[in-house]
Every structure is written in C-alpha cells, then in structure tokens.
Amino acid sequence: MTGQPSAPRLTKVPQHVAVIMDGNGRWARERNMMRVQGHRAGVDSVREIVRTAGEVGVKYLTLYAFSVENWSRPKTEVSTLMKLLAKFLKDEVPELNRNNVRLQAIGRITDLPKAAQDQLHDSIEATSKNTGLTLILALSYSGRVEIIEAVQSIIREVKLGHLDTAQIDADVFKHHLYTRYYPDPDLLIRTSGEMRLSNFLLWQLSYTEIYVTSTLWPDFRREEFFRALEDYAKRQRRFGAVSS
Ligand code: FPP
Numbered sequence: 001m002t003g004q005p006s007a008p009r010l011t012k013v014p015q016h017v018a019v020i021m022d023g024n025g026r027w028a029r030e031r032n033m034m035r036v037q038g039h040r041a042g043v044d045s046v047r048e049i050v051r052t053a054g055e056v057g058v059k060y061l062t063l064y065a066f067s068v069e070n071w072s073r074p075k076t077e078v079s080t081l082m083k084l085l086a087k088f089l090k091d092e093v094p095e096l097n098r099n100n101v102r103l104q105a106i107g108r109i110t111d112l113p114k115a116a117q118d119q120l121h122d123s124i125e126a127t128s129k130n131t132g133l134t135l136i137l138a139l140s141y142s143g144r145v146e147i148i149e150a151v152q153s154i155i156r157e158v159k160l161g162h163l164d165t166a167q168i169d170a171d172v173f174k175h176h177l178y179t180r181y182y183p184d185p186d187l188l189i190r191t192s193g194e195m196r197l198s199n200f201l202l203w204q205l206s207y208t209e210i211y212v213t214s215t216l217w218p219d220f221r222r223e224e225f226f227r228a229l230e231d232y233a234k235r236q237r238r239f240g241a242v243s244s
Contacts (some may be wrong), residue, residue: 005223007056011233014186016060017053018208020200021045023192023216030216036080041218043088047095052222054099054133056229060182061135064200068108068142085139086116089123096123100132106178107141136182143202150176179204187232189225191217209235 021042028038046063053061066081073081089103096103103124109117120139153176157163163172174180184204190196193214197205211228213220236243 005226007052008226008230010056010229013057013229014209014232015058016062016183016185017058017187017189018062018064018185018201018205019049020064020188020190020198021217021220022190022194022198024218026192027216027218035077036084038218039077039081039084043084045217045220046088047092048221049225050101050133050135051095051099052225054101058133060185061133062106062138062179062182062185062201063135064138064141064198066107066139066141067199068111068140068145069199071111071140082113082116085112086119089116089119093123093126096127096135097130100130101127102130102132102134103127104134104136104181105139106136106146107139108145109139111140134182136179138200141178141200143197143199146178147203149178173203177203184208186237187211187228189213189220189228191215191220207237207239209237 024038024042025035026038027041028035031037046065049063050061065085070081071078105120105124109120112120120137150173154163154168154173158165179201184206185201185208188201188205188208188210190210190212193212195212201208209232211231213224213228215224
C-alpha cells in the first residue's frame with residue numbers, strides 16, 4: 001500500500017489483542033466538534049486497526065464498542081452510536097470478506113435496537129466462513145454481568161444434575177463465559193491515557209499485558225498500533241512464575 005507505514009518485523013505477535021477505544025469525545029472537543037463526530041472518526045480507526053491486525057497475523061481482536069454503562073449517556077448520543085454500529089456492520093461486510101475476517105460479538109446483544117441486532121446477525125453470518133482474523137465486538141458488554149451470567153449458568157447445570165459442584169474450576173468457569181470460544185487476550189490496549197479496566201473482560205485479563213497510550217482513539221492508527229505491538233514483543237510474560 002502506498003504512503004502507509006509498512007509492518008515492522010516483530011519477534012512475537014499477540015494471538016489476541018483487546019482494545020478499550022477511548023477518547024472520541026475529547027478528540028471532538030479539541031476540534032470544537034460534536035461528540036458524535038468523534039465517534040464517526042473513531043469508526044475510521046476501527047477499520048484501519050482491523051485491517052492491520054489481520055495483516056500482521058493477530059488471530060483475535062476484541063473491541064470494546066459499547067458498555068452496559070454507556071446506555072446512560074444522552075439519548076441522542078446512544079442512538080447515533082447504534083446507527084453508526086448498524087451502518088458499520090452493513091458497509092464493512094465486503095471489506096471483512098476481502099480480508100478474510102470473521103465477525104463475532106459478545107455482550108447482552110438482545111439489549112441492542114432490533115435494526116442493529118438484525119444487521120449484526122446478518123454480518124456474522126456473511127463472514128462466518130472466513131478463516132483469518134476473528135473480530136469480536138463487545139456490545140452492551142459488562143465484565144461483572146458476564147461473570148454473574150456465568151455463575152447463573154453453572155447453577156442451572158448443577159440443578160439439572162449435569163455438573164457436580166466439586167468439578168467447578170477455572171476451566172469449567174471459562175466455558176460459561178461469552179468468550180468461551182476464544183483464548184484470553186495477550187495484549188490490552190487502552191487509548192486516551194486512562195489507567196482503568198472499565199469493567200472490560202475482568203476474568204480474561206488476569207495475565208494480559210497492558211499498553212496505555214495518551215493518543216485518543218480517532219488518532220490511533222496503523223503506526224500507533226505497530227508501536228503497541230513492538231512494545232508487546234519486548235515483554236517477558238511469566239504468568240506468576242519466575243523467568244527461566
Ligand atoms: C469512548 O470514547 C468510545 C466509545 C464509548 C464508543 C466507541 C465507539 C466507536 C469507536 C465507534 C463505533 C464502533 C464500531 C465498532 C462501529 P468516549 O466517548 O468515552 O470519549 P471521551 O472519554 O473522550 O468522552
């Protein structure tokens with residue numbers, strides 16, 4: 001691609017990258033724009049990061065697109081975000097298919113407006129045969145709700161006699177989470193400088209490497225993503241043990 005920074009040589013590539021896309025509102029305010037314009041610019045970053053992740057060999061990319069807490073934002077902002085989401089899901093299918101990207105979603109999907117839910121199901125179906133990157137959108141997502149739903153699901157299985165309480169361990173628990181089909185993230189990226197998890201993947205991030213940049217999400221593009229990947233490649237992961 002002309003004019004685009006080429007991918008660096010990386011000694012290791014994270015299999016799963018999770019991203020807290022923060023700072024759309026601040027990006028807009030800095031430009032005297034409406035917040036929704038920040039979200040629109042954020043969609044362009046989403047497109048670029050999805051393409052780049054697939055290119056460098058990341059297998060799973062989870063994007064925190066909308067939290068359960070985000071429903072309490074002003075009505076107009078919520079409805080614009082839902083419309084942007086439905087439009088993104090519709091418009092991006094050809095590009096996702098061109099790049100062999102399979103779309104998935106986690107969260108309380110039935111909370112979404114019907115139009116967004118229908119489009120989401122259509123786009124998941126239309127990309128289901130792709131074998132490259134799996135793009136997972138976290139929508140109406142809450143880490144605490146996910147854990148509570150997992151507990152409820154385990155209790156149901158115990159009551160039905162399908163599971164003995166003595167069998168419940170971390171592996172059984174994982175199989176009741178939305179993310180049961182995916183490995184835990186290796187790298188978490190958070191934009192806009194905030195040092196918090198904001199109720200994102202609370203169980204799954206236990207041993208994840210964290211990369212925080214002050215760059216606002218609409219400015220987080222290919223080059224910034226490469227910087228995060230280069231930083232990750234230098235990390236020594238010990239998972240609570242000592243290095244050899
Ligand atoms: C955080 O910025 C961002 C969000 C709550 C939404 C993220 C949504 C997008 C990037 C666009 C839609 C996504 C897809 C997948 C089509 P903020 O508004 O909290 O920023 P602020 O902290 O500066 O106010």
